[in-house]
Amino acid sequence: MPSLKDLKIRINSVKSTRKITSAMKMVAAAKLRRAQEQAEASRPYAERMNRMIASLAGAASQTGGPKLLAGTGKDDVHLLVVFTADRGLCGGFNSSIIRAARRRIRALSTGGKTVKIYCVGKRGRDALKREFGEMIVNSVQDVTRKGVAFSSADEIAAGILKMFEDGEFDVCSVLFNRFQSAMTQIVTEQQIIPASMPETGEGPAETESGALYEYEPDEEAILAALLPRNVATQIFTALLESNASEHGARMTAMDNATRNAGDMIDKLTLNYNRARQAAITKELIEIISGAEAV
Amino acid sequence: MAETTQFELVSPEKLLYSEETEMVVVPGAEGNFGVLPRHAPMISTLRPGVIDVYQKGSVAERIFVAGGFAEVTETRCTVLAEEALPLADVDVAKVDKDLADLRDDLKDAKADLERERIEARITVLEAMRAAASH
Numbered sequence: 001m002p003s004l005k006d007l008k009i010r011i012n013s014v015k016s017t018r019k020i021t022s023a024m025k026m027v028a029a030a031k032l033r034r035a036q037e038q039a040e041a042s043r044p045y046a047e048r049m050n051r052m053i054a055s056l057a058g059a060a061s062q063t064g065g066p067k068l069l070a071g072t073g074k075d076d077v078h079l080l081v082v083f084t085a086d087r088g089l090c091g092g093f094n095s096s097i098i099r100a101a102r103r104r105i106r107a108l109s110t111g112g113k114t115v116k117i118y119c120v121g122k123r124g125r126d127a128l129k130r131e132f133g134e135m136i137v138n139s140v141q142d143v144t145r146k147g148v149a150f151s152s153a154d155e156i157a158a159g160i161l162k163m164f165e166d167g168e169f170d171v172c173s174v175l176f177n178r179f180q181s182a183m184t185q186i187v188t189e190q191q192i193i194p195a196s197m198p199e200t201g202e203g204p205a206e207t208e209s210g211a212l213y214e215y216e217p218d219e220e221a222i223l224a225a226l227l228p229r230n231v232a233t234q235i236f237t238a239l240l241e242s243n244a245s246e247h248g249a250r251m252t253a254m255d256n257a258t259r260n261a262g263d264m265i266d267k268l269t270l271n272y273n274r275a276r277q278a279a280i281t282k283e284l285i286e287i288i289s290g291a292e293a294v
Numbered sequence: 295m296a297e298t299t300q301f302e303l304v305s306p307e308k309l310l311y312s313e314e315t316e317m318v319v320v321p322g323a324e325g326n327f328g329v330l331p332r333h334a335p336m337i338s339t340l341r342p343g344v345i346d347v348y349q350k351g352s353v354a355e356r357i358f359v360a361g362g363f364a365e366v367t368e369t370r371c372t373v374l375a376e377e378a379l380p381l382a383d384v385d386v387a388k389v390d391k392d393l394a395d396l397r398d399d400l401k402d403a404k405a406d407l408e409r410e411r412i413e414a415r416i417t418v419l420e421a422m423r424a425a426a427s428h
Binding site: 004038041042044045048049051052057088150153158162212213214215217219222225226229232233236 | 302304305306308309310322323334335336337338339353363371374376394407411
């Protein structure tokens with residue numbers, strides 16, 4: 001049985017924990033709203049980019065298309081870009097991504113492929129380093145600290161494209177949490193090199209009225225400019241989704257923590273009162289039996 | 295009312311501009327082109343330059359873009375811009391300063407990748423400077 005003093009200390013410490021978690025929840029909620037707005041605002045660009053690529057890919061597919069679209073013709077080396085948070089305290093957010101990454105890496109390795117890992121976010125690197133340290137080729141962190149800027153996605157993309165040009169990998173996919181709601185995030189894997197195409201059907205693309213597109217300068221040149229751009233856009237989308245998911249997950253986790261702390265305080269207070277009452281009763285008994293003995 | 299073209303300007307961050315217009319002049323990679331209603335469908339890359347938006351027979355808006363892509367259909371003109379800024383907001387003094395800084399950076403830059411990035415940036419800023427000083 002802990003003493004009255006111990007209980008008091010315990011209650012105070014849980015109370016301050018609750019203050020911290022509820023403050024973190026508020027911060028996460030505010031950040032989540034901003035992240036969600038940003039993710040929504042970026043959607044038109046990605047949509048239109050996809051539409052353009054789809055129509056171009058239809059036109060260029062007869063000629064084979066550039067390497068970013070058609071691939072290198074093999075799939076021996078995989079580059080996996082893993083998006084995690086820089087900080088913990090966000091429930092299952094990081095662990096679910098890491099679990100998925102681990103499973104994917106194992107599956108690829110047993111399939112005889114070489115795997116390379118690019119970590120975005122500190123948590124992912126720390127967790128994967130232990131097991132797959134020699135596979136990690138690059139890692140960045142603190143990307144999302146001051147909000148997500150397109151320039152940071154562009155930088156990551158430039159690094160990846162450079163690796164691709166140097167022939168360091170054949171297939172590249174991103175692994176990130178897609179934002180569903182504050183409660184649920186869906187671990188998503190998306191192949192970005194060679195570009196996975198939305199189905200467009202056969203033949204060159206047509207507009208709504210059935211006319212054929214003209215291309216200026218020509219399909220190849222536009223694709224050559226558009227595809228690297230598309231890689232950057234997809235990484236940007238992944239960053240935004242991951243960022244929104246992180247804040248959603250943290251908000252939910254902190255909400256739970258705050259509630260648990262409240263329950264714990266109630267329980268401890270009950271114990272404290274019981275102990276206090278027991279002490280009073282004991283004292284009374286001592287006094288009464290002392291008086292009777294006289 | 296006369297026919298109009300739906301003009302949309304989109305940057306990676308957000309939809310910047312969406313409006314019915316009479317004509318849009320876009321800086322295509324192989325020369326400027328004007329988009330009027332019922333323009334033949336086309337897709338083009340852009341060079342750094344100025345988009346002119348025409349309303350009621352005169353230029354209503356001038357926007358600098360650092361490059362990107364344009365998709366034109368009979369009823370629509372969509373520009374995917376890498377960076378867009380109303381020409382009125384371009385600060386020539388600041389652009390000059392940035393240019394000078396970048397030229398210094400270029401001297402120090404060792405890695406090819408870094409050098410390429412800086413050179414691309416200089417091209418954009420020079421175009422911005424030229425567009426703004428007209």
